[in-house]
Each structure stands twice: as C-alpha cells, then as structure tokens.
Amino acid sequence: MRLKRYCLWLMITLSLSCQSQExxxxxxxxxxxxxNSEWIExxxxxxxxxxLSSEWIRKIVVTENEIQLxxxxxxxxxxxxxxxxxxxxxxxxxxxxxxxxxTWIDYKKKISKWDYTYNGNIERSFSYYAIIxxxxxxxxxxx
Amino acid sequence: xxxxxxxxGVEIRKSSYRTKFVNGALMxxxxxxxxxxxxxLGKWVYERMAYGDKKEEEIPLSPFPIANPVVTHFHPVAxxxxxxxxxxxxxxxxxxxxxxxxxxxxxxxxxxxQNVACWRSCMIVLANHNxxxxxxxxxxxxxxxxxxxxNKLVVDENIAKKSIEYIDEQLEADKPILVxxxxxxxxxxxxxxxxxxxxxxxxxxxxxxxxxxxxxxxEVGTSFERYGISNENKLYIQSDNSLRxxxxxxxxxxxxxxxxxxxx
Numbered sequence: 001m002r003l004k005r006y007c008l009w010l011m012i013t014l015s016l017s018c019q020s021q022e023x024x025x026x027x028x029x030x031x032x033x034x035x036n037s038e039w040i041e042x043x044x045x046x047x048x049x050x051x052l053s054s055e056w057i058r059k060i061v062v063t064e065n066e067i068q069l070x071x072x073x074x075x076x077x078x079x080x081x082x083x084x085x086x087x088x089x090x091x092x093x094x095x096x097x098x099x100x101x102x103t104w105i106d107y108k109k110k111i112s113k114w115d116y117t118y119n120g121n122i123e124r125s126f127s128y129y130a131i132i133x134x135x136x137x138x139x140x141x142x143x
Numbered sequence: 144x145x146x147x148x149x150x151x152g153v154e155i156r157k158s159s160y161r162t163k164f165v166n167g168a169l170m171x172x173x174x175x176x177x178x179x180x181x182x183x184l185g186k187w188v189y190e191r192m193a194y195g196d197k198k199e200e201e202i203p204l205s206p207f208p209i210a211n212p213v214v215t216h217f218h219p220v221a222x223x224x225x226x227x228x229x230x231x232x233x234x235x236x237x238x239x240x241x242x243x244x245x246x247x248x249x250x251x252x253x254x255x256x257q258n259v260a261c262w263r264s265c266m267i268v269l270a271n272h273n274x275x276x277x278x279x280x281x282x283x284x285x286x287x288x289x290x291x292x293x294n295k296l297v298v299d300e301n302i303a304k305k306s307i308e309y310i311d312e313q314l315e316a317d318k319p320i321l322v323x324x325x326x327x328x329x330x331x332x333x334x335x336x337x338x339x340x341x342x343x344x345x346x347x348x349x350x351x352x353x354x355x356x357x358x359x360x361x362e363v364g365t366s367f368e369r370y371g372i373s374n375e376n377k378l379y380i381q382s383d384n385s386l387r388x389x390x391x392x393x394x395x396x397x398x399x400x401x402x403x404x405x406x407x
Contacts, residue, residue: 054252056263072262072343075336076282098332118332125258126334 032110034082034089034102037062039130042111042139049111049129049139060114060130067091069100071116071126088112098123105129109138189220235314236348236359238372242271247366262343264363265321269345269406276406277321279336284402285309288385289325291339296325296399303384306403310346310358313406319347319361321404322386326396340401344390346378356380357388365392 039060042049051057058070068076078094088103098118105111109131116126131139181188244267251260266277286306289298313320323340330341348359357377365371373391378400381387386400 052252054256055250056252056256056260071334072259073279073335075279096332096334096338097329098334116331116334123331124255126331127255 032107034062034091035064038133039112039114040133040136041128042131042136044129049106049131051136051139058128058130059133062091067093067100110135111139187220232311232349232351232356234348234350236350237272237314237317237319238347238359238361240368240372242268243361243368243371244268244271244363245366245368245371246363261363262321265343265345265361268361268363269319269321272317272319272347274318274320274406276318277404280405282336284323284337285405286403287337287401288403289339289399289401290337291325291328291333294328296328296339296401298383298385298399300383300385303386306400307380307384307386309403311349314346314349318406319345320406321345322360322400323402323404324398325401326398337402342396342398344376344398354379358386360390362390362392364390367392 039062041052041058043052056070059068059074060070061068062079065079066076067079068074077096080092080094081090083090083092085101085103088101091100091102093099098116101115101117101122103113103115105113111129111131113129114127116123181190244264246260246264247254247257248260248264249257251257251263262277269275269277286302286309287299288303288306289296291297310320310322322344323335323337324342324344325339326341333339335341342364344363345361346358347361350357350359357379359374360376360378362371362373362376370376370390370392375389375391378386378388378398388398390396390398
C-alpha cells in the first residue's frame, strides 16, 4: 500500500517536473518582445515546419502600436493591448471583439501559432503557424 | 387635369372606365375616341381610332424641336423619349468565362485559406481584364458607402450616389470594378479594413428589368463557373442609392455593397 502511494507521488512529481521543464524549454530565459517583429507564414509537416510554396504567403508586421495582418487582404489595425500568457501573448485589436492568441511552438526558432479568436472560438481560416522573418532560413524545405 | 381635354382633342379617361392594353394601345370601355400610340411593324405609330364610317388613320409624328432654343409646346412623345435618354443607361456586360476566377483554387493554399481568398481572386479577375486597381488607398476604400453600427448597416446616401457615378464611368470605360459587400452583421467579428465588409466581388455590367436598374457581378465565392458568371448575380439600385441583391450560388447571403475600390 505504502509502495503504491509512493509510486503515485513519484509519477505526479515527475509529470509536473517534465511539464514545467517543457514550458521553460519553449520560452527560455531571454526576454523577447513581440512588438517590432515581422513574421512569415509556415506550413506544419508532421513535427517539422517548412516554408510555404503557394502563391499566397501571409505576413504579420507588429510595430509599437499597430499590427499589419493578411486576413483577406493586408490591412493595418491599431493594437489595443498585448497581454502576456503562460506560453505566449494575447494581442487585442482596437474596436473589435476578436484577438490573436499567439502560442509558442518553438521558442528557440521563434515559431508560433497565431489563432484568430472570436467569441471564444478559433477561426481556422485566419489562423496559422508563423516564423519570425529572420529565422526563415532555419527551417528546411522538403523536396 | 381636366383642362387637358381641350388640348388636341384628347379625351381624358374617366376613373370609372375599365381599361386594358391591347397590342400596346390602352383600350377603354366605354371607348375613347381620341388618339393613341400603338406599336406596329417595329415602330410606334400615333393613330386616331376608327369609328362609325371613319377609318383608322395615322397621324404623322413631328420631331421634337431640339435645335430651337425656345420650346413652345409640350409634346408627350418627345417627353417620354427625353426621359428615356436621361434615366435609362445603356446596357453593359463585360463578363467573359475565361476572365472569371474562383477563390477555391489550390494556388491560394489549403481549404482554410481558400475560404478567405475572395479579395485575391477578385484581383486576378481585374488583372484578366487588364485593369489595375482594387487596392486600398492610404488604408481606405475610394468610397466607403456603408458601415455596421448599432446592430445595423448604415448607408451614406451621398457617398453611395457618387459611387454609382464612378461605377458607371468605369464600366463605360470597359473596366470592371472591385467592391466589398456585407452579408452578415459582424461576420467573424468584423475583420476587413472597415470592420464591416464580409466578402469581395467584381462588378462587370449593368442593365435593368421590371424590378429596376441593376449591376451584374462576377462571384468568386463559388467553384462553379455557371454561378460565378450567372445572369442572376444582380445588385439593384435602392432608393437610398445603395446596391443590394443576391448571388446565384446561395440563397443564404443577401449582399449590400459597402465599399468601392479605385481603378487606376
């Protein structure tokens, strides 16, 4: 009985330890600000990411107070607020009820998932993976 | 109105008379012995009705004195003709099968991306017509006609009127024109530059029918060509100068033009 309890305690402790380690690995210790950054849409293939080959490759440009998004066409929106989340940020846009939830997928390579969120639901058509522009060469293209 | 009775012998139809059109002529009971217009052998003829031993006779039409700066009389036929020239616009149809583009094309990416590729498809349609345009200018449309506010779509009648003049001007120059439309209040939260426009289409013709004057458009939001260039893709001019109508591929959406983009 005692052994069983000990095993259970060990499993929970290990599980929590691994989880916090994963978050740490994703976010790391360096401070990165999403303001003044430029992102390029990438494609997820299995566990890897590759540059897009289609004609339309979406871009995101975040400045101090504005964000340029390719929704149907490229448009500029005023940033209302950027809020830190456990593993990413929430970017609220002025005068609308939707926002982008940015989640780190690979913090080291600066790959993230951008989810257009409205009424608590993710709108898939406007949601995609993106890599910070300067790191595009870090992901290889499959032949 | 009764004074008209003494003008050229026209007998005014009494309100109690029963009437109906026969071969283009207004017939009444009891019979009116005045003159009338009838369409015969490809032209309108002004006739006096046959009665008693008098035969039906044609009265020659005299042209409206447009060269004379002084108009000395009112001619109903000329008036109708002039009104037709002023208000009825010449029909235009720039649509061509090979210039249409669906947004559901793998060139735009996966299905999720195709769902929001309408503006890009419209830009290809413009390019297929050798038209350079469709972009925002300094972040705004050339004419922002309608915006969503307080649970309704608010139309600016003056801007709408100016936009119709611009659309006509472009179509008369053989240039289709990209416009934004609204079909659902706060669709996906309102996301285009005006936070109102839900979809983009391309106006490519104009005509009229019994419901009024309308504009024909290319619908890019279907993969079926027959719906993309359907004659049922019509936007009618409303009393507030807005353009509203339906798209052939679905009965779910009723469109109102929200913005008109500039052609260069």
